[in-house]
Amino acid sequence: MAADRERVLVEQARGDCTAFGELYDFYLPRIYGFIFRRVQDRCVAEDLTSVTFQRALENVRRADFRNECFGGWLFRVASNAVVDHARRDRRFVSLADLAESEEPGDLALDALSAALDRDQLRRALLGLPAGHRDLLVMRFYDDLDTAELCAAFGCSRETLAVRMHRALRALRAAIAKEAADVA
């Protein structure tokens, strides 16, 4: 959706259900897919999608809502909803094991890594720090564009470019390490 059109719709959505409906129709498949990739459960994905759009509706109606890249913001809300869900769900994990437990994005990471041709690249990706992994998954698997990523990560375009560069370099270094280990 064009940024200008989106801004207009968000502005109208403060009191016009039709405008929010258009935003909903556009983003529902992407948001649902984003969540489903992380929870792999239809029931939970529907719940979290519902929460995401309910929160979106509540927020766009607020006078202080910052109308900047609604789509990216929506992904952030969805991401928080997934994290929320995962934290609730982690009663099965002792606190001591938390560091080793699966993070919410791990299912999406697994799917992305499984689609990679090179084993070394796959292992390297799985071994990256969470911050780098999250960024790469959202960029390359969830297919978020730059504006959406900036909104999702709450950073500027410049910062995002630096983070992306660092993530790719870290991935390249991890591949090199994998190769060295194999050798």
Add this chain to the structure above:
Amino acid sequence: MSLDDRHDSQQLEGLAAELTEAGRVARAAFSRREIPDPAFAARLRAELMGEVEPGPEAGKRWRTRQVQTIVATRPVLAAMEPADLGADRAAHAGSLHPSVLWRMSTRVKPARWLAVGLAASVAIGGFLYGSTLLLPVRSEATASVAVATSLVRSGVSSELANGAPLHEGDEIKVAAGGQATLVMGASFVRMAPGSDVRLDSLTSNHVVVNQLSGRAYHRVAVGGSGDYEVVTGSVSWVASGTAFDLDRHAISTGEEVRGLALLDGLNLHDQQLQAALNQGQSAVVDLTVSGSTQRAPVIGQIDAQVLADSWLIQNAHLDAQAGLALGELAAAIGPTPLPSQTSVPIVARTAPPTVTPAARPTREPTPSPTPSPTRKPTPSPTRKPTPKPTPKPTGPLNLGKLTITNNGDGTYTFSWPKYKGTGFQYYKLLHGDAGTTPTYGLFDFWACNSDPAENSWRGTVPAGDYAVRLQVIDDSSAPAVIRAQTNVVHLKVNRSTPTLPPSQHLGALTVRRDGNGKYTFSWAPYTGGWRFDAYKLVYTTWPGSPSYLGGHVGYWDFGAGETSSGSIALPSGHWAFRVQAIGQPGGTGYEFARTAVVELVVP
């Protein structure tokens, strides 16, 4: 740029290209599963659209919206399970040991009106269809369900509302992602997303629906000399039977219409052709761009592949739940269900099927297995002489009593007997308006416990008048199966205005750097005595005052008994962190305690 820099850049671009391709492959692999169920999409859309009009509590978190139920629904549904509704209207158990809250209902705005509307349309149809009274077709028609649907009347387009009366000449257009059910006397038509029909005649003995485009499932019950006709271009499809599906869509040479005779026969004709379909047969008619037929219809058999269609399966589930005969659709939701994306569950088949549907208490006794007492007095010669009676599942196991305890602090504890059977996936604590019969897939829920031993739930219930029921769901394959259920309990929660305490200050928030980009936060526990749901570790950009209920960039959830985050990875940046104890007294988010803000620079 130096040669090294260029080489460096090329390597990273190569990596990015590999990741891009992997992402494309991964998305393609999951593409089917990642599509939201149309029923869910439509239901959520309706909830959101209904939310826009500000109410007295608009904008509050976790609020349960009171919505109007279609008037005709309650007596019909109540009659289906009189024992359930009458049993425990004031059930209050003794003290129960509250369990750890696992997963609260995250669905905050129930879709009761839509769910009940769907049930109403099929229940009404089921009742009238099964009746031997041959009720006359009323001249009036209504939209019992209308989601993302527009009404064109006298050239003026408007949004079609649930329950809106329909008149001759009205055109109804369903948007992509929407749905509609039009009730015309005792007949009804369910319109698929993207479909468009016009009601050409609504007289007491002659209903004519002009199906202009898209797909619609027609369920016919006409009495005496009445008939029901669907027009597609120059071709008329006249129901000699009860249920049929028409799909009209564009092809390169004009349009194609496919008709499926799903229950009893179907006749089609225009000026040049005439054909009759038996139950189980299909016909494909090609239309020119002007709507006239191009050649004789192609008649074939409805096979399993045709029936493995989510739209048909969805209709089959709805009809089955209403106790309607399914005809060919029975195979679509038989003992080995075909793949489907529908979210409507089927009930567990735990006993030998009975011939007479038990869910039609108002039907007069009839020894005949003929499922269509409202059919024309002169049967079509193509009709099967003895239609097969459709076995009706007898329903889920009775799990026992659902008991509810008012804890006096705005929360309620719900408990139920443990399920000891097979196929357990979830306990779902479902709720609807008082007088309804909550059922999984059609009603909202408060709790969803995945452990068979976790047979209670404690939580805040917003003010309202509810019917509550617990169901055991087997969601291991589509469609879901209801394995067991409790009785339906009436719960009335009056609006309370608790005097909430001021937010307790928990002191400093301690941060420990664990290395590798991870940190551990620790805080003092809340000691105010009020029940809250979770500690929220919230953050915002420095300098700032992060708040879960106000402004924040992100947050993590921790149980009410925890005082440490464990080692967690943080995003790079200059942040302000704080922990808050958040509860939902009266259904609204409230801060019971907070720590001081701590500044943290994450490289």
